[in-house]
Amino acid sequence: SYAIDNQAIVNKLLPQLQDSNVLGTIQSLSNYQNRFYTTSHGVSASNWIASQWKQLAGSRSDVTVEQFAHANWPQKSVILTIKGSDNAAETVVLGGHLDSTVGSGTGESSRAPGADDDASGVASLTEVIRVLMAGNYQPRRTVKFMAYAAEEVGLRGSADIAKRFKQQQAKVVGALQLDMTNYQGDAEDIFLFTDYTNAAQNTFLANLAKYYLPTLKVGYSKCGYACSDHASWNAQGYAASFPFESSFNNSNPYIHSRNDTLASMDNQAEHALKFSQLALAYAVELGSDGP
Numbered sequence: 171s172y173a174i175d176n177q178a179i180v181n182k183l184l185p186q187l188q189d190s191n192v193l194g195t196i197q198s199l200s201n202y203q204n205r206f207y208t209t210s211h212g213v214s215a216s217n218w219i220a221s222q223w224k225q226l227a228g229s230r231s232d233v234t235v236e237q238f239a240h241a242n243w244p245q246k247s248v249i250l251t252i253k254g255s256d257n258a259a260e261t262v263v264l265g266g267h268l269d270s271t272v273g274s275g276t277g278e279s280s281r282a283p284g285a286d287d288d289a290s291g292v293a294s295l296t297e298v299i300r301v302l303m304a305g306n307y308q309p310r311r312t313v314k315f316m317a318y319a320a321e322e323v324g325l326r327g328s329a330d331i332a333k334r335f336k337q338q339q340a341k342v343v344g345a346l347q348l349d350m351t352n353y354q355g356d357a358e359d360i361f362l363f364t365d366y367t368n369a370a371q372n373t374f375l376a377n378l379a380k381y382y383l384p385t386l387k388v389g390y391s392k393c394g395y396a397c398s399d400h401a402s403w404n405a406q407g408y409a410a411s412f413p414f415e416s417s418f419n420n421s422n423p424y425i426h427s428r429n430d431t432l433a434s435m436d437n438q439a440e441h442a443l444k445f446s447q448l449a450l451a452y453a454v455e456l457g458s459d460g461p
């Protein structure tokens with residue numbers, strides 16, 4: 171059920187989310203020459219995220235971090251799992267992609283900072299992990315954070331993972347995708363995409379925003395194609411949602427180029443913080459439901 175009934179926890183944790191931390195993670199990730207799925211930098215970026223998430227996990231025995239190896243390319247996806255207490259069989263997924271590109275010719279020496287696409291999404295999620303750990307949050311469902319490899323070459327990392335989960339008959343009650351969270355192209359703050367997503371879960375997200383983030387304006391838009399990793403979960407029949415930074419028409423013109431940098435987003439992460447806030451509310455409200 172999409173009940174909003176964990177106000178005490180959410181309202182305690184929301185104020186702890188800091189845009190300065192999101193900014194720092196975007197900076198670190200966009201400092202890699204590129205994060206393309208076949209390069210040494212792309213492999214290093216995956217390893218860096220794994221080490222960051224391991225640090226955040228600290229000594230919690232219910233939290234594990236793994237790297238998911240893909241058969242046909244070297245860049246691994248990263249998965250952090252917070253094991254549920256009494257409803258661990260049901261899983262909530264929050265993801266973004268760790269790879270970057272400057273188009274079909276991308277190679278070892280290409281410069282592809284990918285600050286918005288999608289360092290911003292991974293950074294927004296990393297700040298949620300930090301606050302959930304700092305606040306010693308214990309979900310009843312299992313909550314998984316994922317940084318997908320090889321999104322730019324056909325959603326390949328998330329496709330591998332979603333297929334594996336389906337094969338294992340995993341009960342994924344919802345999946346949230348954050349891909350591009352920091353470029354504010356419109357007056358509205360968050361756009362819920364209505365294609366390749368689940369309408370009921372989109373309504374839940376709109377309600378979470380209305381309830382916990384009442385100053386934020388929510389709009390709706392469409393991609394018109396399978397434009398990010400939410401489509402991999404949708405394809406396996408799971409409920410997916412994709413809150414995005416802008417409308418389709420006003421999306422970040424710098425992506426997939428060497429100009430997708432923090433400088434092109436005013437060297438701030440205030441817009442990306444809004445997505446950390448929405449993602450935290452989603453993770454806690456959905457993660458706290460019992461069997």
Ligand SMILES: N[C@H](Cc1ccc(I)cc1)C(=O)NO
Nearest residue numbers: 287322393397398417418421
């Ligand atoms: N196609 C997507 C980015 C993307 C997604 C939605 C919109 I509107 C504009 C651009 C991509 O490159 N994901 O990595």
Ligand SMILES: [Zn+2]
Nearest residue numbers: 287288349350
């Ligand atoms: Zn992307």
Ligand SMILES: [Zn+2]
Nearest residue numbers: 287322425426
């Ligand atoms: Zn992209």
